[in-house]
Amino acid sequence: DTEVTQTPKHLVMGMTNKKxxxxxxxxxxxxxxxxxxxxxxxxxxxxxYSYEKLSINESVPSRFSPECPNSSLLNLHLHALxxxxxxxxxxxxxxxxxxxxxxxxxxxxxxxxx
Amino acid sequence: xxDVEQSLFLSVREGDSSVINxxxxxxxxxxxxxxxxxxxxxxxxxxxIFSNMDMKQDQRLTVLLxxxxxxxxxxxxxxxxxxxxxxxxxxxxxxxxxxxxxxxxxxxxxxx
Numbered sequence: 728d729t730e731v732t733q734t735p736k737h738l739v740m741g742m743t744n745k746k747x748x749x750x751x752x753x754x755x756x757x758x759x760x761x762x763x764x765x766x767x768x769x770x771x772x773x774x775x776y777s778y779e780k781l782s783i784n785e786s787v788p789s790r791f792s793p794e795c796p797n798s799s800l801l802n803l804h805l806h807a808l809x810x811x812x813x814x815x816x817x818x819x820x821x822x823x824x825x826x827x828x829x830x831x832x833x834x835x836x837x838x839x840x841x
Numbered sequence: 842x843x844d845v846e847q848s849l850f851l852s853v854r855e856g857d858s859s860v861i862n863x864x865x866x867x868x869x870x871x872x873x874x875x876x877x878x879x880x881x882x883x884x885x886x887x888x889x890i891f892s893n894m895d896m897k898q899d900q901r902l903t904v905l906l907x908x909x910x911x912x913x914x915x916x917x918x919x920x921x922x923x924x925x926x927x928x929x930x931x932x933x934x935x936x937x938x939x940x941x942x943x944x945x946x947x948x949x950x951x952x953x
Contacts, residue, residue, distance in 0.1 A: 733883075769929055769943035770884065783940065817883055827872060827891070830941060832884040 731833035750801040750818030758824035762817040777824040845944035863930030
């Protein structure tokens with residue numbers, strides 16, 4: 728089983744709303760990732776968690792707040808987003824945060840900010 | 842720094858072979874991946890190769906790596922309409938916690 732599950736599949740929110748994206752894997756992976764993908768572009772790395780600790784933050788604005796409550800779950804809390812934050816948000820996981828460990832991606836959450 | 846380049850579009854007839862090309866710049870030991878993305882979906886890993894290999898074959902997929910030219914290709918034999926998607930080449934250095942660097946993706950259109 729190489730499944731990474733993301734919820735919700737679609738989310739529409741206003742600029743004053745607070746919402747959360749969720750990601751779950753049961754493969755025993757200890758590294759989890761958030762990516763942002765705009766239309767017709769490749770995914771861009773946002774955050775990396777390794778053993779439930781934040782190890783990479785790619786200069787992401789503070790209106791995006793990641794959380795890793797345990798080794799199977801990864802959340803992305805959203806607050807005061809802008810319309811340009813509308814994108815597909817992808818979660819991925821790997822056995823560990825090293826190159827030879829394959830990253831498996833979820834289906835993504837398509838976010839629209841009005 | 843790392844940079845991964847791909848051609849943006851490829852159109853083939855059903856039943857023909859497709860060849861999607863990718864070039865990368867980093868000469869360090871590295872892992873190279875091919876991901877497929879269908880419309881509205883996440884990324885599906887197709888195959889990967891380590892930079893000490895020349896070739897890898899998996900059913901209809903053949904990956905060729907030319908280390909001298911830093912050129913990677915993905916050949917899909919007997920291309921089907923279900924192969925229509927965007928194909929991303931990605932590179933990751935075999936050194937510590939480095940990010941996966943994606944190319945811009947090649948949109949493959951299969952004509953019936």
